[in-house]
Amino acid sequence: MGEFALIDEIRRRCALARPDVVLGIGDDAALLRVAADQELAVSMDTLVAGVHFPLQTEPFDIGWKALAVNLSDLAAMGAAPAWATLALTLPQADRDWVAAFCDGFAALARPHALALVGGDTTQGPLSITVTVHGFVPAGRALRRDGAQPGDAVLVSGFPGDAAAGLTCVLASALLRATAEAERAELLQRVNRPTPRVDLGLALRGLATAAIDVSDGLVQDLGHIAARSGVAARVEAEQLPCSPALAAVGDAAQRRQWQLFGGDDYELCFTAPPAALPAVHAAAAAAGVPVRVIGRIEAGSGVRVCDADGAEVSLQRGGWEHFA
Numbered sequence: 001m002g003e004f005a006l007i008d009e010i011r012r013r014c015a016l017a018r019p020d021v022v023l024g025i026g027d028d029a030a031l032l033r034v035a036a037d038q039e040l041a042v043s044m045d046t047l048v049a050g051v052h053f054p055l056q057t058e059p060f061d062i063g064w065k066a067l068a069v070n071l072s073d074l075a076a077m078g079a080a081p082a083w084a085t086l087a088l089t090l091p092q093a094d095r096d097w098v099a100a101f102c103d104g105f106a107a108l109a110r111p112h113a114l115a116l117v118g119g120d121t122t123q124g125p126l127s128i129t130v131t132v133h134g135f136v137p138a139g140r141a142l143r144r145d146g147a148q149p150g151d152a153v154l155v156s157g158f159p160g161d162a163a164a165g166l167t168c169v170l171a172s173a174l175l176r177a178t179a180e181a182e183r184a185e186l187l188q189r190v191n192r193p194t195p196r197v198d199l200g201l202a203l204r205g206l207a208t209a210a211i212d213v214s215d216g217l218v219q220d221l222g223h224i225a226a227r228s229g230v231a232a233r234v235e236a237e238q239l240p241c242s243p244a245l246a247a248v249g250d251a252a253q254r255r256q257w258q259l260f261g262g263d264d265y266e267l268c269f270t271a272p273p274a275a276l277p278a279v280h281a282a283a284a285a286a287g288v289p290v291r292v293i294g295r296i297e298a299g300s301g302v303r304v305c306d307a308d309g310a311e312v313s314l315q316r317g318g319w320e321h322f323a
């Protein structure tokens with residue numbers, strides 16, 4: 001099977017009609033329409049085999065995750081997903097692999113009404129780059145630079161689950177020590193992360209700053225602090241812990257995963273105390289748990305404090321390529 005048969009397979013499995021797609025896959029470029037009162041949010045992420053997912057990952061999960069990590073960036077901007085392009089580099093033209101990959105991609109694209117409108121298909125070591133495009137009403141995007149001293153710091157879901165799940169995959173001792181139900185739950189968090197798109201949309205006009213947690217909570221909150229010119233204080237005792245995470249490792253290891261683990265694709269955001277009732281209502285409507293984990297102060301950097309107020313020494317940063 002050659003390049004063009006592969007592209008046909010991709011189009012067949014990922015097809016989705018939208019009125020703003022004038023021309024999709026099949027020409028030299030896609031033709032797309034943006035409404036006059038909207039800004040276009042554009043984001044790109046690459047997944048490299050062995051770096052962003054273990055080599056034994058199922059192609060369905062790779063397709064899901066390649067889109068999920070991108071939708072997570074749109075969620076963090078408060079943007080509504082619209083279109084995607086896909087650059088697929090494959091070691092060989094394996095129809096079954098591409099079919100399963102596309103089914104995973106489409107399983108997440110369909111509920112978000114996201115249309116795959118183009119891409120590129122090449123031969124080489126397995127690597128997937130997705131670019132997503134979304135809409136946000138002009139001037140209403142959630143940015144990293146709006147946090148103010150006095151704001152609460154919140155996080156959605158359960159950061160740390162994905163890092164614990166990945167450790168289960170890679171460390172056989174922990175794998176054996178973890179019960180089947182918890183292991184399955186944590187692995188699901190690694191392989192099929194849920195981008196918090198609805199929450200991001202609901203936080204427009206409520207959150208003062210937002211980021212998605214891809215590289216670890218402390219590191220990503222640090223980006224909000226730096227861009228906003230403020231400090232963030234996290235209360236370690238307030239960090240949410242899922243029932244599955246509570247059953248794995250010891251307390252010190254769990255805290256390490258919660259603070260520094262990557263790949264969770266939750267939202268970390270700030271909001272003034274007066275907006276918190278509306279934030280909690282918005283989160284409940286989106287069906288996503290959110291929790292206050294700290295506050296914004298004057299200064300710079302991220303501090304993590306214990307129940308007695310003592311600062312926890314931070315030994316390790318989040319994920320950084322080339323570090």
Ligand code: ADP
Binds near residue numbers: 025
């Ligand atoms: P060109 O040679 O003009 O760049 P290609 O032969 O690479 O065009 O692609 C043909 C059509 O198929 C284009 O519309 C392109 O966007 C689309 N396409 C190619 N690869 C992919 C892919 N992996 N996913 C989605 N669309 C693709």
Ligand code: MG
Binds near residue numbers: 027028
């Ligand atoms: Mg061309």
